[in-house]
Amino acid sequence: MALPIYASPLQRAWYYGFRTICTLIFLFLIVPILVILPLSFNAEDFFTFTPEMLRFDPEGYSLKHYRDFFSNSDWQNAVVNSLRIAPMATFLSVSFGTLAAIGLSQPHVPFRRAIMAILISPMIVPLIISAAGMYFFYSRIGLQGTYWGVVMAHAALGIPFVIITVTATLVGFDNSLTRAAANMGAGPVRTFFRIQMPLILPGVISGGLFAFITSFDEVVVVLFVGSAGQKTLPWQMFTGLREQISPTILAVATILIAISIALLTVVELLRRRSERLRGMSPG
Amino acid sequence: MANTADSSQQIAHSAPVTGPVLGNDGRPLKASLAKSLRRQKLRALGLIAPLLIFVLLTFIAPIADMLFRSVENNIVGDVLPRTVVALKDWDATTGELPDNATFKAMALDLKEAVEDKSHTRLGSRLNYEQSGISSLFRQTGRKVKRLDVEETTDFVAAFEKMNKKWVDVENWQTIKAFSGRFTDGYFLAAADLTKGPEGVERVPENQQIYYTLLLRTLKMSMIITISCILLGYPIAFLLATLPLRTSNLLLILVLLPFWTSLLVRTSAWKVLLQQQGVINDTLVWLGVVADNARLELINNQTGTIIAMTHILLPFMILPLFSVMKTIPPSYVRAAKSLGANDWTAFWRVYFPQSVPGIGAGSILCFILSIGYYITPEIVGGTKGVFISNRIAYHISSSLNWGLAAALGTLLLVVVLGLYWLYDKFVGIDNVKLG
Numbered sequence: 231m232a233l234p235i236y237a238s239p240l241q242r243a244w245y246y247g248f249r250t251i252c253t254l255i256f257l258f259l260i261v262p263i264l265v266i267l268p269l270s271f272n273a274e275d276f277f278t279f280t281p282e283m284l285r286f287d288p289e290g291y292s293l294k295h296y297r298d299f300f301s302n303s304d305w306q307n308a309v310v311n312s313l314r315i316a317p318m319a320t321f322l323s324v325s326f327g328t329l330a331a332i333g334l335s336q337p338h339v340p341f342r343r344a345i346m347a348i349l350i351s352p353m354i355v356p357l358i359i360s361a362a363g364m365y366f367f368y369s370r371i372g373l374q375g376t377y378w379g380v381v382m383a384h385a386a387l388g389i390p391f392v393i394i395t396v397t398a399t400l401v402g403f404d405n406s407l408t409r410a411a412a413n414m415g416a417g418p419v420r421t422f423f424r425i426q427m428p429l430i431l432p433g434v435i436s437g438g439l440f441a442f443i444t445s446f447d448e449v450v451v452v453l454f455v456g457s458a459g460q461k462t463l464p465w466q467m468f469t470g471l472r473e474q475i476s477p478t479i480l481a482v483a484t485i486l487i488a489i490s491i492a493l494l495t496v497v498e499l500l501r502r503r504s505e506r507l508r509g510m511s512p513g
Numbered sequence: 514m515a516n517t518a519d520s521s522q523q524i525a526h527s528a529p530v531t532g533p534v535l536g537n538d539g540r541p542l543k544a545s546l547a548k549s550l551r552r553q554k555l556r557a558l559g560l561i562a563p564l565l566i567f568v569l570l571t572f573i574a575p576i577a578d579m580l581f582r583s584v585e586n587n588i589v590g591d592v593l594p595r596t597v598v599a600l601k602d603w604d605a606t607t608g609e610l611p612d613n614a615t616f617k618a619m620a621l622d623l624k625e626a627v628e629d630k631s632h633t634r635l636g637s638r639l640n641y642e643q644s645g646i647s648s649l650f651r652q653t654g655r656k657v658k659r660l661d662v663e664e665t666t667d668f669v670a671a672f673e674k675m676n677k678k679w680v681d682v683e684n685w686q687t688i689k690a691f692s693g694r695f696t697d698g699y700f701l702a703a704a705d706l707t708k709g710p711e712g713v714e715r716v717p718e719n720q721q722i723y724y725t726l727l728l729r730t731l732k733m734s735m736i737i738t739i740s741c742i743l744l745g746y747p748i749a750f751l752l753a754t755l756p757l758r759t760s761n762l763l764l765i766l767v768l769l770p771f772w773t774s775l776l777v778r779t780s781a782w783k784v785l786l787q788q789q790g791v792i793n794d795t796l797v798w799l800g801v802v803a804d805n806a807r808l809e810l811i812n813n814q815t816g817t818i819i820a821m822t823h824i825l826l827p828f829m830i831l832p833l834f835s836v837m838k839t840i841p842p843s844y845v846r847a848a849k850s851l852g853a854n855d856w857t858a859f860w861r862v863y864f865p866q867s868v869p870g871i872g873a874g875s876i877l878c879f880i881l882s883i884g885y886y887i888t889p890e891i892v893g894g895t896k897g898v899f900i901s902n903r904i905a906y907h908i909s910s911s912l913n914w915g916l917a918a919a920l921g922t923l924l925l926v927v928v929l930g931l932y933w934l935y936d937k938f939v940g941i942d943n944v945k946l947g
Contacts, residue, residue, distance in 0.1 A: 241855065252751045255744050260766050262781040262823060263773055265791060269784065277784040278794050326564040333560025338553050345561060352572050354932055356884020358901035359921045362908055363575030366582055366918070386571040389564065447774045450886050454908065467776040471783055471891050480784065483777040490772040494765075 263487060270295055270480035277477065295481035305478065308466035315377070315452075315462060316445040319384035323441040326385075327392030328434050332426070334393070335400040346393075353390035357450040360387070365454040375457030383455045384448060388441030395440065399433025399504060432504035436497050443493065576925070583918035586696035589688065592635040593622040597692040605686045616668035616679075623657045630654075641913055642698060642708070643687045649678045699919035723903070723920070730899045733814060733821075734882040738829075740822040741878045742871060745829035749870070752830075753837035764834075771827035779888050782820040786810040786892065812894030820892045825881055829874035836870030869938070876935045880928055900924060 282290025373379035636650030
């Protein structure tokens with residue numbers, strides 16, 4: 231789409247005009263996230279750039295919001311709760327989800343469409359509806375306000391992601407490999423762990439990452455299913471944003487942005503590796 | 514000789530060509546095949562079963578529970594069993610009070626209900642249908658303890674003495690109307706309808722909150738979807754036409770917001786859009802707006818629309834991009850070589866082929882947007898909230914769970930309908946991540 235030398239002035243104007251529009255939209259996408267980073271080092275309790283900051287005066291910058299985050303017990307409890315809930319929920323959705331994805335990829339599965347619809351449904355139903363239903367049902371069976379209630383709710387929300395990514399990896403899976411393993415005397419369990427698992431591992435890991443992010447970032451369901459003892463990081467941020475907004479939130483946001491950049495890199499690397507393993511060209 | 518006999522016997526065995534083909538274990542091949550197929554199916558189901566049971570228990574059962582709660586109405590029958598039976602024969606349309614026996618039944622029921630305080634719960638349940646009935650039950654609950662059922666003969670007078678409202682026919686009509694095990698009352702309320710003496714009617718114009726809210730949710734979701742198309746289309750077009758290496762780099766700018774926590778992006782907008790925030794400061798500094806006339810960008814519909822467009826934009830760009838990647842560039846070149854100018858080549862050749870991508874992205878954005886809760890709650894103020902915020906309010910503040918369930922059911926029906934459309938046009942299987 232490079233500009234040819236014979237382009238008319240109108241074409242030339244449109245070419246640069248279009249690029250300008252696209253740049254503006256990219257700025258709209260990315261600037262709100264980037265603005266948070268310097269603001270989190272603000273020495274004052276303001277949400278805007280102070281004159282000192284604009285002069286790049288070191289006086290205008292400080293780590294005090296980060297210190298607050300690491301010393302405030304509310305925030306630290308929230309981090310601990312998030313780290314207790316998300317890995318457990320991820321473990322549940324990955325272990326159940328991988329097994330089911332392998333089952334779903336078999337050539338003869340009765341009611342495949344119906345089963346798939348049920349398993350994908352947590353992703354389709356708006357979160358507020360899932361939250362309402364889970365609140366009603368979990369309070370009937372005594373799970374509302376418990377650790378396991380939140381873990382199970384989050385595991386259910388993460389399952390569609392595991393199913394989608396793992397079945398996508400299994401599409402290119404060569405079934406003669408498992409037959410060859412069986413032929414050489416390996417039992418089904420050994421075949422699974424030694425042959426199938428290493429090959430679909432990238433899909434399993436990226437499904438797990440999606441499930442982890444879903445739980446780690448989830449606020450609506452935990453707001454209803456959890457109680458004060460399960461206050462997670464997003465919940466604490468939500469309360470902070472709704473009630474007394476303090477710049478500590480910006481420090482937390484910056485840390486979370488760093489984490490999401492790391493996760494994005496991992497997923498991208500895994501995707502390339504998986505495509506290479508299956509003999510596709512990296513896209 | 515024995516050998517021949519044996520082989521002849523074998524021939525006799527397999528001679529009829531119409532008989533079943535046998536496998537080498539001597540059983541019909543068809544049966545063995547069916548058996549192995551059955552075993553394969555069972556194994557597949559065995560692998561799926563744990564997850565299926567897990568999802569049914571943790572997710573489908575809650576949704577079913579919500580659907581059930583939107584019509585369930587056991588409380589009246591449970592708390593006032595005798596009254597409900599006595600009211601069966603009473604004709605609510607005549608405008609006359611129920612007979613003395615019904616009042617006696619009510620006295621007996623209330624005496625029992627006061628023991629476990631269930632009369633206050635019943636009162637607040639019926640209060641959703643007719644305001645004032647809650648205090649009636651609470652006051653009577655205190656007085657009914659002293660009522661001697663054995664001695665009293667005129668229960669109507671006794672009840673009138675406890676509270677004058679008991680001789681008001683309207684209250685009895687409400688109790689009778691909601692004495693069934695199931696009710697459509699919550700759905701009627703969710704649609705701004707009410708049950709009057711002459712059947713279903715609209716509530717007064719100034720109380721029609723849900724209809725207004727639903728319309729606003731749909732309207733704002735539409736605006737957000739359209740803004741996403743307008744902003745997403747140029748980006749997807751640029752990404753699809755640039756060389757792979759450059760477009761992969763630029764794609765990171767789309768994926769980073771996609772991967773960033775929702776709360777982080779919402780806080781970013783809360784910070785940016787404030788009256789003393791970065792955007793207003795910049796505009797004042799540029800001299801676009803006066804310092805005393807800073808724009809109100811937050812706690813209204815503008816705030817919700819800006820923040821949600823930003824949050825949902827990747828969901829528009831990614832499907833659009835994947836559709837545009839498959840459009841061969843030679844088509845546009847062919848159109849140009851046939852004499853079309855740039856605009857005609859785009860509008861008549863390129864654009865029609867990208868329409869499936871617009872459809873997929875729009876439905877996705879629209880579905881996600883009508884169910885949103887967090888962002889409208891934080892940047893929407895009172896004028897920019899959606900129907901989900903009302904559901905949350907009824908669950909946690911007003912405790913009218915039935916109405917919350919009914920609103921949730923309505924929203925679920927809308928979303929599932931849209932997904933059905935999405936599946937028809939795009940296919941659920943084509944959902945891609947990352």
